[in-house]
Amino acid sequence: xxxxxxxxxxxxxxxxxALKATGEAVDTGKQKFNVVSLETKISKxxxxxxxLCYKKHKGEDIDFEKINELVADIDAKINEINxxxxxxxxxxxxxxxxxxxxxxxxxxxFCSYCGAKLEFTTEE
Ligand SMILES: [Zn+2]
Numbered sequence: 413x414x415x416x417x418x419x420x421x422x423x424x425x426x427x428x429x430a431l432k433a434t435g436e437a438v439d440t441g442k443q444k445f446n447v448v449s450l451e452t453k454i455s456k457x458x459x460x461x462x463x464l465c466y467k468k469h470k471g472e473d474i475d476f477e478k479i480n481e482l483v484a485d486i487d488a489k490i491n492e493i494n495x496x497x498x499x500x501x502x503x504x505x506x507x508x509x510x511x512x513x514x515x516x517x518x519x520x521x522f523c524s525y526c527g528a529k530l531e532f533t534t535e536e
Pocket of ligand 1: 509510511512513514523524525526527528
């Protein structure tokens with residue numbers, strides 16, 4: 413683990429503590445943080461791939477199994493990022509009642525809390 417990753421982990425710990433204190437409200441923020449964290453790891457995988465490519469080009473023997481592992485790793489992380497981004501989008505897609513401010517499921521016409529007819533607005 414290098415220093416940057418170490419810092420990220422420490423920041424994440426602090427964030428987890430903050431999350432426990434404030435509950436669900438920062439959930440989207442945590443998801444976004446996870447995306448950044450995954451993107452950092454993907455960058456490292458790309459760098460490792462680049463080094464292997466460089467060595468190959470220079471005629472050195474390289475471990476092709478390592479390339480397969482890195483590619484599979486990157487694909488898995490990209491999938492994870494897409495899932496998180498979709499989850500963030502879904503969370504945002506909930507409509508907000510203009511009358512009482514409650515977050516309402518997308519497919520309802522009336523607020524299930526106060527009964528007001530819902531406007532077609534989404535939370536920023
Ligand atoms: Zn309402």
